Amino acid sequence: MKLCALSPRRAAIVVAVEDASPTDAVARRLRELGFVAGERVEIVAKGPFGGDPLLVQVGFTRFALRRAEASRIRIDADARETVA
Template sequence: MTLPELQTGRHGVVAGVHDTGPGDAVARRLRDLGFVAGETVRLVTRGPMGGEPLLVQVGGTRFAMRTAEAARIRLQPQDA
């Protein structure tokens, strides 16, 4: 599953970040922000009417993300 597929308020464990090619700057930045394998994330809320941006918490930090970027984060579901 990907991060946008996670239900609001639920937790997941990062399985990895999808790279579109060598030197993928977006994937590298997501990893730098803490989206690394084994890290727990939570989808806090979604923008108006279930849209963008997504408010995501990883560790003690919250990020507003576009759905396209969040879709690159693969998760394993985890019970909250």
Template sequence: MRLSDAPKGAQAVVQSVTDAHPADPIAQRLRDLGFVAGEPVRLVARGPLGGDPLLIHIGSTRFALRRNEADRIDVTLEHAA
């Protein structure tokens, strides 16, 4: 599932960041910021009417991402025990 499609408040784990085209600088920047395989991530909030930006919590940091940026991040939802 894409991070942009995750429900608000969802806990997930990053699987990969997909390049939209060869040498995609946005995908590389996301990886540099810590969006790497195995990293826990949470969708904290969405912008007005479910749009941009998306507030993402990863590690000890929060990022505001555009929907098209979050579309590059593949995640697996964690299921509550």
């Protein structure tokens, strides 16, 4: 499942960040920001117009990501849990 398809206020586990090319700077930056395998991630909120941008929390840090960026992040939806 892709991160952009995750429902708000649900947690999941990052599986991988997919590279669009061998030297994909966006994928590399996402990994540098903490989107690495095994890390907990959740969508905190979605923007009002088409759901863009997404407010995403990975670890204790929040980022605004475009849907195109979030679609590069594969998650394990079975590991998700409800966040209080």
